[in-house]
Amino acid sequence: MTQKSYAALVTGASRGAGKGIALALAATGATVYVTGRTQREGDAPLPGTVHATAIEIDRLGGKGIALTCDHADDQQVAEVFDYIRHNSGRLDILVNNATVLHDELIRPAPFWEKPLDLVDILDVGLRSAYVASWHAAQMMAEQGDGLIAFTSSFGASCYMHGAAYGAQKAGVDKFAKDMAVDLKPYGVAAVSIWMGMLQTERTARVIAEHPEQYAGFSELAETPQFTGRLIDALYRDPQRQQKSGLVLVGAELAHEYGITELDGRRPPSHREALGGPVQAHPAIVA
Template identity: 25%
Template sequence: MGKLDGQVAVVTGASRGIGQMIAELFAGEGANIVCAARTINEGDHMLEGSLARTVQTIKDNGGDAIAVAANVSEEADCMALIEQARAHYGKVDILVNNAALNYYVPIVDYAVNRWIRAFAVNVHGPFILSKAVLPEMIERKSGAIVNISSGAAIGPGRGPYEDQTARGGTMYGASKAALERFTQGLAQEVAAYGGIAISAVSPSRVVPTPGTVYHKLVDGMEDPRGEPPILMAQASLLLASEPADKVNGRVCYSQEILKEFGWIDDAVGRGVDLPGSGYSQI
């Protein structure tokens, strides 16, 4: 018996990295997976990974999944994604908002259209998709929405600043802080219905993925300072499968929540030996 037997999960950004790992783990726990991203086939994007590969891996391991091309910055694509999920599997039990975008440019140089697009992917998309799946979750009084956040939501604090390097993460951090506030606000709104869990989870340490390697956030896929992506997938599984009254409104970190619930014995990083965001502490 899997933790998600008979459930249907929509996972955005499932073509590579954390989203791919979440999709594969959830499928291994018995869920039918709707894998969403913009990259359908290998070679469609400069980074390694595709929906075709993720879906094939799931099927090769005995699971069931479909690929849906979707740009979550567009309302029409978001609505079409949920419609296709329901058309194929009949329902949506779990939504994982993992897709994210940033250009790592200092604000003084940040193109307005890029800012708007990134904010649309990181915040507007999760809002539109959550709004689309909530009516059936409210009717059933069950369901889970897991928002994938980031340690970037923690700002540099007040000045003066010894480190004055402009690393270009301000936009990404601002959008992830907004996502965490959205998470807890929505969690409070659905609490009256019972059985619905809205949560957010960030890596306790930077996860080596094709994206983080490309942006030089880690020194390669084997960087010993990094966190294996399976830990984020397991933390997402925990938040999607534990009773809602235990996790609704939680803004947490992968190793922190896994240790708290006894899924791992040892933990390090954000939420453990480093402070988390303000939303994780209230």
């Protein structure tokens, strides 16, 4: 694998999965653009800001560039890509991670007894990923290289947190499958990565509130940086086009690439318990 520097954009990186992925890419010396809405501590119920993430990227040896962006606003998204084009002249990796996670998401209840606001994940999470990919694909097709990655989960297959969450995850999986067809002639790959249970600020809060329910969580959970290192390895893989259009279980991809958590742990695949991804049928109807 060639050790070249690159420019990456990670959406929704004030905290959580996006922040961890951005920090893992930063450790390679990459220029990492990060988007998020949170500019000051206290603006959101969970800790973290897009500017703090950029500072951590710098400390890890990368170049962090914070871009305030509400991914529900197409104009703000367009301005992000205009800035990247002007500042770097290229974009090598797009990680579509921005999403809306309602506080009621994990409360056990049928979907009609939860707030209707949970459907916002189909705007920021599904539609927003299409918009960002639309902009990124234009840049990547011009340069003849690139990787678009979607963060997804086993909720695309099994019942997990209700219909809105499941539809968003199944939707980004389908984006990866179909975008890969259009991008193939240009040398650009698209994949969707199923992450396992994640160690994030949100899950830390939930565990603190319900410690008995989440006993043993840390032994199974992945750090968000784990997925970031997978994305880096996939981008550097000279055979990455062979995986374009696939829905990949992160823990299984890690086994193939020989990647572990920094403490040596190997997060398990939950395929046996939760099911595995269904790959695209080879038929193409233009």
